[in-house]
Amino acid sequence: MIHPRRGPSPAQQVTPSTPRGRRRVVRLAALLVAPAMLAAACSSSSGSDSGSTGAGAGAGGQTSAAACAPTGGKVSLQFWTWVPGMDAVVAKWNAKNPDIQVAVKNTPAGNAGTYQNMFNSLKAGTAPDLGQVEYDTLSSFRLQDGLKDISGCPGVSDAKANFVDWSWAQAQVGGPGVYAIPQDTGPMALFYRKDIFEANGISVPTTWDEYAAAAAKLKAKGIAITHFPQQDANWFDGLLWQAGAKLFDTSGDQVKVSLTDAKAKQVADYWQKLIDGKLVATNLQGFSPDLYKAWNEGKVATWISAAWGYSTIRDNAKATAGKWAVAPMPQWSAGSKAAGNWGGSTTAVLSSSKHPAEAAKFALWLNSDPEALALANEKGGLYPANKAGLELPALTKGVDFYGGQKVFDVFKEASGNVDTNFTWGPIMTDTNRFLSDGFTKALNGQGTLGQTLDTAQTQTVSALKSQGINVAP
């Protein structure tokens, strides 16, 4: 910021027609604005202006499964995605389908600005035909009428059985229509340090009570059982999902928000107890070098994470090769098999697309064709939502880093045990931000995770109301 300050200095020797007082104001302005611009440019968009159309939830959702016939002729489609290596997968399609050519635009991750760009381009009429949309954001897109109902497009409805149950349910966004084709999922399981557990005579926890007991034993050895991240609200959502919490109901005319649901409170109170007992590391952020260091040094013994997390540990904790294993998530009641889900995306057809049938055809191929799934798994690390995709050779063999364990068998089973009725809220980006804010405070000793849910409930309700959305009392 040297220039703006020094720039005006020649002004001091000049005596042009401008009166002195005014020049001072101008100089001051130049000084003030430049840093302000910088600060503004640095702050990432929070997505809080999403949903500004003010349409009531459920409104606009009543378009019947409209006829969806191919437009024919030579069609070119645009597809926005942030899966690494997607170009290579789409190149295969383009080679086989000269009449439906797809152009890939590689964008940053959705919440890093691409969703906002999609919403902007929907307003401006320059939106792509297809976009990568994560499950938790489908509802926001529906609210803005940003998605096309493709249930009438050839082949779409018949494909339902080919996809993991919960993923298809989410692609329907609580209605009879179909708004996207599931791409990948993140069924959750327990990554744990087999060697540490064995050395301390701890058996793999199958219930959350056993998990807490294991945490206490590990603490005596100076090891944290896991880290509780400030920013991964989506991870916590996955835990709530497993517990069977019903956070939202968007089926009626009004949105019902119940973040303080008894199941949700149970999860929050459980983790608060672990935090209070200093059984979990609260100073390590998800995906941070500090966390990776702790993994490498054996100071953190487990991570409850999604299928895609296997490469996160593999690539960032190389010193611990062969020492990790994967087991199903601990349960709230002994004997049950519920799993949560963290992450995953769909390939959605945006409402402005002029060729929904062709777009849907491509989306189906992309997420069903064995060759496409194999390549997307290899290049982009996608864990497919397609049931046949779960049988890919890469997903059925033992993984060296995990001592040869067939870790994906665990995730495949988890995938079938994910609650199909879990519903995301219409402004999930905001709700997750409210949760993260609360976590940060709770981890710093201000309030509890339970209070975080209370606060997020109030904040979500008022955010919905401010956007003109009917909220059930």
Add this chain to the structure above:
Amino acid sequence: MSASTHTGSRPASTRGPREVSRLSVVIAMVFLVALAVYFLLPVYWLVVNATKTQSDLVTSNGFWFADWALWDNLKGLFTRDDGVFIRWVLNSVLYAGIGAAVGTLLAAMAGFALAKYRFRGREAIFSVILGGVLVPATALALPLFLLFAKASQTDTIWAVFLPSIVSPFGVYLSRIFAASAVPDEIIEAARIDGATERRIFFGIAARLMAPALVTIFLFQFIAIWNNFLLPRVMLNDAKLYPLTYGLFYWQTQISRDPQLQTLVIVGSLVSVVPLIVVFLSLQRFWQAGLAAGSVK
């Protein structure tokens, strides 16, 4: 005031170098060294960590070297996604280099005209341009996007290039500088000798204003080089990204591909190099610009 100070060897009227106490020199040095360390530490960290492998990155001391992997990292950087990083470098050079050059020319011409030509509405126009300084770029991004969308020019080079060549601050600076550095007498003499207005601007005024123009160029170059918001709103094609946004794009994919961490770091290091080159090569002119007029 006190007579004793005037009894020294020198008369008070001839100003010589003031004697500075040893203590204040030491204090100043310590302060400056502390500042230099503070500013250079992140750069040092960047240099050190750009030489590390992915696994050393998280396990070894961040402020000292581990196994030397800089060449591998650079190779990975320039070959990843079919060498898209080189595209980003070229894009940044295009947006920032040519954008700043054109922007400086426009600012110089506008500033000169506002300073030296008398016409109705001159002050009004100048005020409007100054108003532009006050409007933050953030506030303009979305309207610009909608504007470009109307012209079907979003996601093109022009969407980033055209807004970049406008610099209200540059116009302001040029006007102030032209008013002081270009004497009316020279212009009048040139006119009497039959020089065209174009010749007067390019042949005389622009040269006299050169130090200010270098400052404007540098300022504009850095502003465009670091501009993040505009590409973020306008572009969706990775081939058109400038360096800043390209590295950010990789950064957001780290959870899917942890190897990108090293590439983002080594890419950040490489992206600093052109800025340093521009700064060092133009520093001479720029310093001249700051001092110009101070001894008139």
